[in-house]
Amino acid sequence: MTQMNGPLRIGIGGPVGAGKTSLTAALARSLSKRFSIGVITNDIYTQEDAEALMR
Numbered sequence: 001m002t003q004m005n006g007p008l009r010i011g012i013g014g015p016v017g018a019g020k021t022s023l024t025a026a027l028a029r030s031l032s033k034r035f036s037i038g039v040i041t042n043d044i045y046t047q048e049d050a051e052a053l054m055r
Contacts, residue, residue: 010027012024021052024039025052
């Protein structure tokens with residue numbers, strides 16, 4: 001992500017309904033204007049959030 005420091009990783013955690021997916025989507029929209037990004041999700045219950053972020 002940055003040439004001098006290599007990839008930047010951001011971890012987002014919190015309880016159900018805290019806004020993790022909304023924050024991730026906002027960060028992805030903002031950062032994708034300047035950088036190549038990827039999002040990895042680890043939801044053991046559903047795929048809905050991961051599918052929403054792929055759109």
